[in-house]
Amino acid sequence: MENLNSYLIVSAVLFSIGTIGVLTRKNAIVIFMCIELMLNAVNLTFVAFSRHLGNLDGQIFVFFIMTVAAAEAAVGLALFIAFYNNKESIDVDDANMMKW
Amino acid sequence: MDMILIPAVNMAPILPEILLSVLAMILLLINVFSPGGQKSSLAYISFLGIIAAGVLVAIGWGVHIESFSGSVVLDNFATFFKMTFLVAAGLAVLISDSYMEREGCNQGELYPLILFTVVGMMLMASGTDLMTIFLGLEVMSVSLYVLAGFNRANKKSNEAGLKYFLLGAFSTGFLLYGMALIYGATGTTRLYKIAAIVGQMTVPSSNIMLVAGMLLMMTGFAFKIAAAPFHMWTPDVYEGAPTPMTAFMSAGPKAAGFAALLRLFLVALPTLQVEWSQVLWVLAVLTMTVGNITALRQDNIKRILAYSSIAHAGYALVGFAAGNGTGTAGILFYMLSYAFMNIGAFAIIILVSKKGETNGNVSDFAGLGFKHPLLALAMTLFLFSLAGVPPAAGFIGKFYLFSGAIQKGYIWLAVIGVLNSAASVYYYLRIMVYMYFKESTEEFEWVKVTAPVALALVIAAAGTLIPGIVPSVILEYAQMAVKLM
Numbered sequence: 183m184e185n186l187n188s189y190l191i192v193s194a195v196l197f198s199i200g201t202i203g204v205l206t207r208k209n210a211i212v213i214f215m216c217i218e219l220m221l222n223a224v225n226l227t228f229v230a231f232s233r234h235l236g237n238l239d240g241q242i243f244v245f246f247i248m249t250v251a252a253a254e255a256a257v258g259l260a261l262f263i264a265f266y267n268n269k270e271s272i273d274v275d276d277a278n279m280m281k282w
Numbered sequence: 283m284d285m286i287l288i289p290a291v292n293m294a295p296i297l298p299e300i301l302l303s304v305l306a307m308i309l310l311l312i313n314v315f316s317p318g319g320q321k322s323s324l325a326y327i328s329f330l331g332i333i334a335a336g337v338l339v340a341i342g343w344g345v346h347i348e349s350f351s352g353s354v355v356l357d358n359f360a361t362f363f364k365m366t367f368l369v370a371a372g373l374a375v376l377i378s379d380s381y382m383e384r385e386g387c388n389q390g391e392l393y394p395l396i397l398f399t400v401v402g403m404m405l406m407a408s409g410t411d412l413m414t415i416f417l418g419l420e421v422m423s424v425s426l427y428v429l430a431g432f433n434r435a436n437k438k439s440n441e442a443g444l445k446y447f448l449l450g451a452f453s454t455g456f457l458l459y460g461m462a463l464i465y466g467a468t469g470t471t472r473l474y475k476i477a478a479i480v481g482q483m484t485v486p487s488s489n490i491m492l493v494a495g496m497l498l499m500m501t502g503f504a505f506k507i508a509a510a511p512f513h514m515w516t517p518d519v520y521e522g523a524p525t526p527m528t529a530f531m532s533a534g535p536k537a538a539g540f541a542a543l544l545r546l547f548l549v550a551l552p553t554l555q556v557e558w559s560q561v562l563w564v565l566a567v568l569t570m571t572v573g574n575i576t577a578l579r580q581d582n583i584k585r586i587l588a589y590s591s592i593a594h595a596g597y598a599l600v601g602f603a604a605g606n607g608t609g610t611a612g613i614l615f616y617m618l619s620y621a622f623m624n625i626g627a628f629a630i631i632i633l634v635s636k637k638g639e640t641n642g643n644v645s646d647f648a649g650l651g652f653k654h655p656l657l658a659l660a661m662t663l664f665l666f667s668l669a670g671v672p673p674a675a676g677f678i679g680k681f682y683l684f685s686g687a688i689q690k691g692y693i694w695l696a697v698i699g700v701l702n703s704a705a706s707v708y709y710y711l712r713i714m715v716y717m718y719f720k721e722s723t724e725e726f727e728w729v730k731v732t733a734p735v736a737l738a739l740v741i742a743a744a745g746t747l748i749p750g751i752v753p754s755v756i757l758e759y760a761q762m763a764v765k766l767m
Contacts (some may be wrong), residue, residue, distance in 0.1 A: 246413055
């Protein structure tokens with residue numbers, strides 16, 4: 183598999199885009215989408231390694247990550263709704279009641 | 283056509299986890315069919331379940347079983363940490379009911395969520411595969427996000443849940459990327475196999491993928507144990523979350539983070555110890571200093587304890603940086619005694635605060651020593667223990683953590699730790715000064731100590747005092763736990 187490096191580069195770029203998105207975006211849902219992008223970059227890394235190494239551990243790991251990401255999305259969106267109900271906004275700048 | 287062999291599965295190592303998960307699901311069902319408002323019975327059932335799980339865990343002391351093809355192990359290390367988690371959860375359950383009643387968010391889902399959190403933490407402590415550790419971590423975290431935002435009507439609680447969720451999920455990304463790189467560098471996710479493969483490398487520290495993976499995993503866990511510079515979420519989440527959950531969060535998940543990190547580094551990456559102990563050295567100094575200095579200028583008592591909990595993670599990291607028997611046994615001892623003293627202190631904060639979490643400033647403790655001498659005395663004991671004054675357990679814990687560092691030759695690390703510990707006395711003493719030397723403006727007529735809270739306070743006080751006077755009752759077990767890992 184001489185292509186391993188290209189996969190790793192793509193996933194590293196995806197991971198970085200996700201990280202930058204988390205740090206710069208203000209809307210909680212967009213931030214969460216960026217986190218999902220990071221997780222999927224990890225999934226791509228796992229699958230590329232799994233194919234390269236010829237063992238299935240990495241692909242099984244990916245199944246677990248996808249399952250957990252779904253559970254996290256359920257909980258996260260519920261928290262967003264609770265926040266929205268009280269604040270009428272989903273902007274993280276409005277999460278400013280507690281500082282220092 | 284290859285035969286697919288299904289390996290024999292020994293369920294014994296995860297019996298406590300099974301018990302708690304089944305109990306949590308039964309409680310969810312009971313909650314649906316029980317009339318609203320009265321949720322005390324759920325608290326009692328889950329407390330009994332925690333005791334039963336404690337018995338199951340205690341039976342496993344001294345046993346060493348690997349199961350699920352080596353992805354879960356039952357050993358003394360796991361057993362010790364499981365006990366710590368059960369102590370934290372048991373105390374949290376005891377102090378929850380009256381608080382939730384007062385705040386009007388007495389939904390019965392609270393107790394199943396606490397139990398699921400414990401299951402996740404137990405899997406983290408006994409996992410010997412990156413997948414098991416990751417799954418345990420997520421079972422724990424997802425339940426904790428809900429617990430932090432549990433008081434849906436309270437804006438601060440909403441905010442705490444939101445912040446904890448976003449930053450927790452963000453840190454999971456780093457952790458997973460680290461795990462992926464370790465998998466790529468070694469070709470396996472089993473900790474023992476990783477250790478064997480890394481051991482065969484000629485110069486493991488020159489393997490960039492391995493070192494980057496290690497650092498990314500450390501970043502992910504540093505978020506979970508609230509180590510600086512990844513601690514920014516801690517004060518906000520601890521302040522906003524319902525107080526019993528803050529108490530639980532500061533004791534249980536922090537211990538679980540240390541359990542997983544210790545097993546990961548000491549079992550899978552001992553050949554990189556020179557590298558990781560240098561990083562931990564820096565993390566420990568930063569964490570202690572940032573936690574203590576920021577705590578000095580806080581007025582809200584939950585925030586003070588939040589920053590103090592950051593500082594305590596720093597003390598534990600001192601023992602971790604040392605990485606020797608004394609230091610790691612010190613971490614185990616410290617995490618258990620920290621569960622007792624911190625949850626005890628939070629129990630008193632709950633009693634003194636009023637509905638809507640008002641009355642939570644240091645000045646609101648003025649005169650408590652005259653109106654409620656016993657409560658003030660217990661608070662004094664917990665604060666002395668947090669500050670590390672003998673004869674409380676906190677002193678013995680710090681003593682072992684710092685002497686581990688000295689044995690390893692990290693004299694400066696121990697010196698910085700002791701200086702930090704001395705600085706921390708200021709903000710703990712400040713609370714005591716208010717309790718005993720300030721005129722009381724209030725009658726504290728709202729302070730009602732219910733039977734479960736009283737029981738929690740007695741257990742916490744005993745757990746803080748007895749190991750301080752007779753350290754061997756816990757320390758011997760802690761030393762046995764780290765020996766056979």
